[in-house]
Amino acid sequence: MPKRVLQGTVVSDVNEKTVVVRVDRAFTHPVMKKTVRRSKKYHAHDEANSAKVGDTVWIEECPPISKNKRWTLVQHA
Numbered sequence: 001m002p003k004r005v006l007q008g009t010v011v012s013d014v015n016e017k018t019v020v021v022r023v024d025r026a027f028t029h030p031v032m033k034k035t036v037r038r039s040k041k042y043h044a045h046d047e048a049n050s051a052k053v054g055d056t057v058w059i060e061e062c063p064p065i066s067k068n069k070r071w072t073l074v075q076h077a
Contacts, residue, residue, distance in 0.1 A: 003062070004060070004061045008021040010051045010052065011053065012053065013051060018069060019051045019073065020041050022040070023040055043070075044069065044071040057073055059071040059072065060074045
C-alpha cells in the first residue's frame with residue numbers, strides 16, 4: 001500500500017526540525033450539494049529546517065517520530 005502524500009502550506013516553523021502544515025480539502029456536501037472547504041493541520045518532520053511560513057510543501061506519512069509527528073517533509077516548492 002503506497003504512502004499518502006498531501007500538499008499544504010506551512011503555518012508554523014517555530015519548533016526545531018518540525019513544521020506545521022495546513023492541508024485544505026474541498027468536497028461536495030452529501031445533502032446540500034454545495035462545495036464545502038475544510039482544513040486540517042499536520043506536524044511534519046523537517047530535518048534541514050528548510051521550510052518557512054507561507055511555503056507550499058508536500059508531506060508523506062511515516063512511522064511515528066514523536067507524540068504528534070507522523071509525517072515527513074518530502075518536497076519544498
